[in-house]
Amino acid sequence: MKRLITNNKTDNFYNLLIELFSTCKSFYINVAFINYSGLQLLLDSLKKCEKKDIKAKVLTSTYLNFTEVKALKKLQEFKNIDLKIFDSNDVGFHSKAYIFEYDDCYKIIIGSSNITASAFKTNIEWNLKVISKKDDEFVIDVLKEYDLLFKKAYYVDEKFLNSYEDFITQNSAKINQSFIFKQNIEPNIMQSFALNNLKDLRLNNENKALAICATGTGKTYLSAFDVKEFAANKMLFLAHRENILISAKFSFEKIIDNKKLGFFTGNIKELESDYIFATIQTISKNLNLFKSDEFDYIVYDEAHHISSQSFQKVYKYFNAKFSLGLTATPNRSDNQNIFELFDDNLAIDLRLSEALEQKLIAPFHYFGISDIVTDYKGVNLDNIAQLSKLLSVNKRVDFIIEKLKFYGHDKGKRKILAFCINKQHANYMCEEFNKKGIYSTTLLGEDSISNREVAIKKLEDENDGLEVIFSVDIFNEGIDIPKVNTILMLRPTTSSTIFIQQLGRGLRKTKDKEFLTVLDFIGNHNRAYLVAFALLGNRVIDKDSIKLALNNSFAMISNNTFIYMDEISKQRILKQLDEENFSSFRYLKEQFIDFKNSINKIPTLVDFITYETIINPKDFIDESKSYIEFVLKVLKQKCEFSSEFIKVIRFIDSHIKLKRVHEFAILSYLLNHDFVDLNIAKEQILKYQEKVDLNTVKHSFRYLNQEFFDSAQINRQEKIVNLNDDILEVTNVFKNILKNEQQKKIIKSSIEYAILLYEKEFNRTYYSIPFFKLYEKYNMKNIALLCNLDKIHSSFRGSGQLKFKNDYFLFINLDKQNAPKSRRYSNTFFSKDTFSWQTKPNATIEKGDGKILIANQKHKVRLHIFVRKFIKVDNKTQNFIYLGLANTIKYENEKPINLTLKLEKELPTYLYDEFTLNI
Structure with missing residues (x-):
C-alpha cells in the first residue's frame, strides 16, 4: 500500500510520525540533518519507545552544518537509540527515510522531510508512505542500503560532540565551511609489526607482499596505513564485492586526508579520483581506460581469489611500484599458490591463536559437552551418510536445545551459527528447531549470494525472529557474520583445520558483543583429542601439555577466553592421549588423510601453512625421509623417481626446520640460476631477515658444500653445489634433476615451505650469533649450525x-x-x-x-x-x-x-x- 503524505490543514507529517512511533517494534531514521525544534516535538514519543525497550538507530550528518549539537546531545540520552554521523564531506548526504518495523511488515516513509519543526507541519514536503511485507524486495533493498550507510558512519561520542561544537562556535558565520571530524586512529600491534616488515621489504627492493590476518584484526586499516607510509600518488583497491569497497573506502577516509577517493564499479566510475576502489569484475573489463603503470600502489583484498581469471587479468596488466595482498584465509580450492604470486614475501601471518593473544578478536567461552546420546563405536567417521542418520534423532535435538538454554549467550537475541555433517542433517535440524519454536533456516552451498545476505541480515537484526542458521561448510572460511554470539558444533571433530575455521566465524569484534559462546558436542569417537589440539595450537609441547591444559581448564589461553570440558569428555580425551602413539604410521596416515579430505586434494607442503592447521608435516618427513615418499606410501603408489632425486629431496626435506633461512634462500635462487656469489646471496637473504652477517653467509656456503658433514652424511646425500672462491655453482647432477618439471616442482615446494615456515616462526628479526629465539625448539644439530660451528656438526653432541x-x-x-x-x-x-x-x-x-x-x-x-x-x-x-x-x-x-x-x-x-x- 502506498500513500502520499503532505502538510495541509487536515493532516501533516508530524501526526503520522507520532502514530508510527506509538505502535512500532523498532525504527530506523536516516535524515540529512536534525534541529532541536523538530526533535523536541518527538521527545515524548521517543521516551515511550525507550520505556518499551524499542530498539532504534538514527543516522544523520553534518551536511552544511545544519545538524545542531543540542539535538545530538539530547538524542544521546536515549539508551535504546544508536546514534551515528555520516561523513558528508566527499559525497552529499540528502536522504530522508523513516523506517518502522511491525510484526509482519515494514512501514517506510521516504521523501523530503528532515527532523525540523517546519518540515513536520508547514513546509511544502512530499513524503511517500509504503507498507510492505518483510520479504518484499523493496524492503530488503531499503534495509540493505540503510545498513551499508550505517556501517560506514561513526558513532556520536563525546570527542565528536566537542569537536563539532568547537567548529560551530568558531565558524558560525562561514556557511560554506564544512566540518571534518578526523579520528586519531593508531596502528594496533599487528599493524605496527606488519608496517615495519613492509617498510623493510621495500628497503630491500621488494615490490610485493602478502598479509595474512585473522578476520577482524584490521587488514584494511593496515593497507591504509601502508599506503599513507608509501605516499602513493595513485592507489587501486580491488575487491570482488561492492560492500567490501564501501567499507574499505570508509576505513581509508579515516587515515588519508589529502587524496580524493572514489569508486569504479558497475554503477559508479569516478575516474578522476586519486585512490580508486574498484570491483575486480568491472576493472578487468575496462583495462583500456588505465595505463599499465597508472597506480603506484595496488591492494588486492581477499587475495585468495587472485588466481581467478578476472583477478589474473588485472594482476598481469598492472605494473605497480608496490602491491599488497590481504587475506584471512590464503587457501584456494584450486592448485594456485598464493604465496608465489607475492614472491613469498610475508608481511605478517597472524592466525586465530595469535590474534586471540593480542586481543584483536572477540574472546570466547567454549563448552565441550559429552554427546551422551550418540554412540560412535564401530562407526566409520568418513561415512557421512551413516553419520548423518546417527546424528538426526529427536533425543539429540532435545539435548542440544536443553544445553542452549542452560548455557545461554551474550546479551541481545540468540544469533546462532550451527555446523552440521551434511545437507540432510542441516535440513533435519532446521525442521526440528522450527517445530520447537526456534526460528531457524539453512544456508547451503547451493544457495545464492543474495539469499545468504538476506539470511545473514535477518540473523544479525536484533528485532528479527531468525535465531539459527544451520550450515555444512560454506561458513568454514571467507564469510563473516560479525554479530554471531553462539556457535554450535554438531558434528564430530575429525579435522583440526575445519574446527579452527568454524570457530573463527564468530570471533569478529563488534561494539555490542562481549564474548562468543561455543557449544561443542563431543562424541566418544576415537579422535576427540583433536579438539584439545586445535584449542591449544602451537602451545602444544607434548602430550603432557594437553593433559595439563585439560586439568587447569586451559588457563594459559588469555583474553577472557574460557574453555570448559565436562568430566566425561575430559576423561575420554585423557584416555585417548595415553593410548595413541603420535609417532606411529597409522596415526600420521590418519592425520594426512583427514587433512587431504578437508581440503579436497592431495596437500602440498605449502598447504600446511596455507590452511590454519596444527598438523606438522615434519613428522611425515621423519617417518619416510621425505614428504613425497610419505605421500606415496600413504597412497600406496610406487616411487618411480631416480635415486639421485630421492637423495636430493631427502637432503632438502631433512633440513626444513633448519632454523636458518640462508640455505633455502640460496637454493631458491639456484633453482633458476647456475651460480650464486656472496653479494647475490646476501640480497636473497635480506628478503627474509632484517640484517645479514657476512660470516654466516660464508658458513651457509660451506654447509651447502657439505664441509661440515661426516662420511655417513656425505654418502646419504647427493651433492647439489660446489664451492669455488666464494661462489656456489650448481652441480651437473642437480641441473639434470631440475630439467624434469615434476621433480623441480617438488623441490621448489619443499624450499618454499621451508622459507614460509621460517618467516612464520622468526619473522624478519635478526637474533645475532648464535641465532637463538626465546622459547623456540632446537636440537643439537640446529645449535651447531646457528653458532657457525666450523667443525663437523655431528661431533657436536x-x-x-x-x-x-x-x-x-x-x-x-x-x-x-x-x-x-x-x-x-x-x-x-x-x-x-x-x-x-x-x-x-x-x-x-x-x-x-x-x-x-x-x-x-x-x-x-x-x-x-x-x-x-x-x-x-x-x-x-x-x-x-x-x-x-x-x-x-x-x-x-x-x-x-x-x-x-x-x-x-x-x-x-x-x-x-x-x-x-x-x-
Missing part, C-alpha cells in the same frame, strides 16, 4: 654441556625417571627465573669448565639454557626449548658442582607450569 668459543650450551632433562642412571642430574626449578643445574661428574671448581661455570660473568662466558621435559615421547627424541641466557648466582660441592642459575628473563607462566606441575 653431549650429555649436558657443549661449548663453542665464549658460548656454553647447557642442556637440562627434567624427566629423571626415564633418563639413564648416568644422566640423572639434579635439575630443579625454584621459581620462574631460578633453577639448579648439576655439572658433569668430574667437574671441579679449580680448573677447566667448572672454574668458568661458577663465575661465568667474570670470564665473559654466556650460558645458554635449553630444557626439555622428556627425552623421548612415543619413542621419538624430543627437542629442547631455549630459555635464553642465565648466570651463576650460587654454587656448592664439586665432582659434580651444584650450580644455582638465574635466567636473564623469567619464564612465562605457561612454560613454568609445564616444567614444574605434575600431571
